[in-house]
Amino acid sequence: MKTNLRASSGAVALAAACLFVLTAAAQPAKPKVAVVISTLNNPWFVVLGDSAKTRATELGYDATVFDSQNDTSKEAAHFENVIAAGYRAILFNPTDADGSIANVLKAKKAGIPVFCIDREINSTNAATAQMLSDNYSGCVALGQYFVKTVGREGQYAELLGLVGDNNTWNRSRGCHSVVDRFPGLKLVAQQTAEFDRAKALEVMESILQKHPDLDAVFCGNDAMAMGAYQALVSAGKTGQVKVFGFDGADDVVKLIAEGKTAATGMQFPKVMAQKAAEFADEYLKGNRDFQQKIPVTVELVTPANVHKYGDYGRKN
Numbered sequence: 001m002k003t004n005l006r007a008s009s010g011a012v013a014l015a016a017a018c019l020f021v022l023t024a025a026a027q028p029a030k031p032k033v034a035v036v037i038s039t040l041n042n043p044w045f046v047v048l049g050d051s052a053k054t055r056a057t058e059l060g061y062d063a064t065v066f067d068s069q070n071d072t073s074k075e076a077a078h079f080e081n082v083i084a085a086g087y088r089a090i091l092f093n094p095t096d097a098d099g100s101i102a103n104v105l106k107a108k109k110a111g112i113p114v115f116c117i118d119r120e121i122n123s124t125n126a127a128t129a130q131m132l133s134d135n136y137s138g139c140v141a142l143g144q145y146f147v148k149t150v151g152r153e154g155q156y157a158e159l160l161g162l163v164g165d166n167n168t169w170n171r172s173r174g175c176h177s178v179v180d181r182f183p184g185l186k187l188v189a190q191q192t193a194e195f196d197r198a199k200a201l202e203v204m205e206s207i208l209q210k211h212p213d214l215d216a217v218f219c220g221n222d223a224m225a226m227g228a229y230q231a232l233v234s235a236g237k238t239g240q241v242k243v244f245g246f247d248g249a250d251d252v253v254k255l256i257a258e259g260k261t262a263a264t265g266m267q268f269p270k271v272m273a274q275k276a277a278e279f280a281d282e283y284l285k286g287n288r289d290f291q292q293k294i295p296v297t298v299e300l301v302t303p304a305n306v307h308k309y310g311d312y313g314r315k316n
Contacts, residue, residue: 030062033280034082036075037093038119040067042195042223044247044269045093047312048117051273052091059281061088070162070194072099079103083110089280090114091273096164097122113283115276118269120166120293129279129290131272135167138265138298139174139246145263145300146179146218146244153184154215157207159228161195161220168195171220171246179218188214193224200227208235216242222249222264229261248301248312257306265298268313272296 033056037049049065056063066082068075075095082090083106090107092114094100104114104126116130150156158175161168179185189207193200200219208214208231219225225245232238238260245252248266255261279290301309308314 030060031088031284032086033061033063033089033091033277034078034087035063035065035091036068036078036082037065038068038075038095039070039195040065041069042197042221043251044222044249044267044312048093048269048273051270052117052277055274055277056091056280059277061277061281063277068095070095072096075100076103079106083107083112087112088284091117091276091280092127093117094119094121094165096162097166099164101126113280115279115283117272117276118167118267122166124292127292128283129276130293131276131279132293132295133167133265133267133272133298134295135170135246135265135298136174136177138267138300139171140177141298141300142218142244142246142263142265143175143178145302146175146216147182147185149262150185150216150242152182155186155188155211155213156216156218157189157191157204157211157214158187159200159203159217159219159224160190160192161224163192165195168192168220175218193219193227195221195223197223197227197230200224201230202227204228204231205234208232208237214241216244216262218244220246222247222252225249225252225261225264229255246298248309250310250312253301253306253309256301256303259303263300263302266301266309266313267298268296270313 035052037045053063066078072095101121101123107114113128116127120130120132188211191203193203217228222245229243232241243261245264252264
């Protein structure tokens with residue numbers, strides 16, 4: 001009797017396992033969406049990538065994040081792999097405004113829509129749409145606050161981002177469109193730190209050695225602002241040199257609340273990433289009507305309103 005029961009139980013278990021395998025095999029695989037990010041060596045871009053992946057997953061896609069490490073050759077390899085593996089859409093944060101165009105065109109030729117997030121490419125017929133912060137206007141507001149805070153006279157330095165990224169120059173031009181109107185504000189050093197915190201620390205240390213009487217530093221992103229702040233802490237000049245950033249990174253927002261840095265521009269990476277995933281979903285469901293460049297407003301974060309911001313956006 002026990003033998004029969006064991007045999008019966010084994011048969012039931014085998015049948016259940018077979019049914020599970022057959023059911024799993026019958027379910028169609030989820031369509032795949034690639035999230036190709038310029039670098040994950042910056043918390044802001046980690047948030048961008050994770051937000052895009054999370055929203056795509058919520059919409060029913062199998063989403064994977066790829067890290068280009070700010071290297072156009074790695075980015076090209078990602079695109080080749082994504083195209084070969086049958087991904088249906090690409091949510092893309094480019095490494096270079098010109099160098100990334102060829103990769104987007106390869107995807108387009110393969111019938112894969114590309115939605116750029118935060119960084120743009122210098123083409124209007126490659127990507128399906130580009131979700132971009134209004135960097136220039138955001139830095140005009142930052143420049144106005146710079147003058148209000150620093151005054152009409154003083155020495156300042158500027159840390160530039162990647163030279164091949166349009167954001168670098170749009171931010172710089174936006175700030176200078178205001179600050180350059182005041183001849184008493186002297187730009188004594190302008191160097192690239194490639195949007196990188198460690199490089200900004202090194203560059204800022206070098207600048208402080210040559211210009212110990214610096215009054216302010218404008219940093220093209222918040223990772224560089226954090227690097228510059230670290231250099232100022234080491235030099236004992238945190239009360240002397242005002243730090244201005246751009247991104248809306250949590251670290252800098254907290255420093256603004258503590259009165260340790262002056263201001264930043266909030267870019268809303270979660271909003272851009274989530275919207276790009278939603279656009280990809282709309283495209284795959286038949287919508288082909290997308291604006292080529294979609295601006296996202298940047299908001300100035302200062303000690304007066306910092307309580308409204310946190311977690312890479314506005315507090316709920």
